[in-house]
Amino acid sequence: MRKIDCHTHIINEKVRDAYFSRTDDIAIVMQFPQSILDNPDTVQTVKSDARLFLCPCVDLKRDIVPQLRNIEAHMDDWKVAGLKIYTSYQAGSADDGRLLPVYEFAERLGLTVVFHTGLCSLVLPSDQDLEGSSARYIAKAAEMFPGVNFVAAHMDDPNEQACCALCADHPNLFTDFSGLFEDGYEADWDVLKVRYGGAVRAAGCESQLLYGTDFCPPIGLTDIERFDAFFAELFTEKERETIYYDNALRAFPRLAEF
Numbered sequence: 557m558r559k560i561d562c563h564t565h566i567i568n569e570k571v572r573d574a575y576f577s578r579t580d581d582i583a584i585v586m587q588f589p590q591s592i593l594d595n596p597d598t599v600q601t602v603k604s605d606a607r608l609f610l611c612p613c614v615d616l617k618r619d620i621v622p623q624l625r626n627i628e629a630h631m632d633d634w635k636v637a638g639l640k641i642y643t644s645y646q647a648g649s650a651d652d653g654r655l656l657p658v659y660e661f662a663e664r665l666g667l668t669v670v671f672h673t674g675l676c677s678l679v680l681p682s683d684q685d686l687e688g689s690s691a692r693y694i695a696k697a698a699e700m701f702p703g704v705n706f707v708a709a710h711m712d713d714p715n716e717q718a719c720c721a722l723c724a725d726h727p728n729l730f731t732d733f734s735g736l737f738e739d740g741y742e743a744d745w746d747v748l749k750v751r752y753g754g755a756v757r758a759a760g761c762e763s764q765l766l767y768g769t770d771f772c773p774p775i776g777l778t779d780i781e782r783f784d785a786f787f788a789e790l791f792t793e794k795e796r797e798t799i800y801y802d803n804a805l806r807a808f809p810r811l812a813e814f
Contacts, residue, residue: 557797560584560804560811563670563709563734563768565777567595572605575771578780582607583771584808586640586670589615592680593775599634609811611638611670614658616646624661631665637811638668638707643689645672645682650693650706659701666810668705669697674713678740679775691719691731698726705807707766710735716751720759730807731761733783734768739776745786753790762791766807767800 561583566572575583585608587598602608612627612634614620627636639662643649650671662669673689676682691708698706707730712719723729733752743751756765767787770777787796805812 557793557800559767559800561769561771562707562766562804562807563732563770565593565595565770565772565775566598566601566608567593567772567774568597568601569604571771571773572601572608574773575780576605576607580607582609582811584609584611584637584768584811586611587613589613589617589642589646591615591617592642592645592682599630602635603633609635609637609814611640611668612636613640613642616641616643616648620654621657624657628661628665635814636667637808637814638662638670640670640672642672644674644676644684644686645680647683647685647688649688649690651696651700652693655697659697659704662704663701666813668707668808668810670707670709672710673708673719674710674715675741677735677775678738691715691722691729695722695726695729698729702728704728705730705809707731707807709768710770711752711755716755717758720755720761720764723761723764724759727764730764730766730803732766732768733786735770735777736786737777737779737782738770739778748786749790756790762795762799763803765799766803 559581564583566585588595602610691712
């Protein structure tokens with residue numbers, strides 16, 4: 557079954573080799589701001605492997621426009637499929653006016669804008685601005701820019717039902733289960749199925765759901781196989797084929813071009 561992992565942090569060669577020792581899937585790599593995690597090798601790692609594509613970060617603690625100019629200069633050699641913004645970790649919300657240049661940039665270049673939403677890593681520094689990361693604000697941005705696709709990563713944990721309802725109402729808003737099995741954040745398997753799978757089913761947003769693992773062993777994110785098992789218990793084979801591949805190409809149109 558073809559799969560595109562829409563959310564990883566393959567930040568160096570060691571992580572790359574660990575990932576591809578267990579799967580041969582295409583993967584989108586989310587770059588971290590240096591203030592959150594030192595990851596100077598991320599871009600070179602993406603460039604080193606034909607299966608990897610990049611969402612460079614937009615650091616909310618730095619001037620935004622110069623960052624966009626730098627990204628535009630490397631769209632092809634970095635294999636840029638989207639942009640990653642770390643709300644929750646960095647104070648701010650998706651409807652903040654200072655992000656308008658990001659959305660205009662994304663619209664012009666066919667890029668997808670991915671937001672961290674909800675709870676943060678147990679080991680990374682964070683502003684803990686959970687309110688600012690709410691999918692409600694991403695939905696507002698999606699309404700202002702209907703030609704841009706947005707991703708509320710991590711399903712706005714713990715507000716999964718509200719997030720899925722917003723996705724169902726906004727065809728350009730997607731979400732994922734990525735990061736669900738972080739070390740130290742274990743929950744009962746059946747409870748997770750009800751919380752996350754139940755939220756998707758209740759909203760009917762299967763067409764807006766993406767497959768993502770958040771793979772990054774240095775910060776306790778190591779699961780691939782458990783995601784496969786989780787999806788297999790929630791969705792039929794036909795549904796999984798659509799989520800794993802077709803939804804990803806719709807959500808990331810520049811990835812489809814690549």
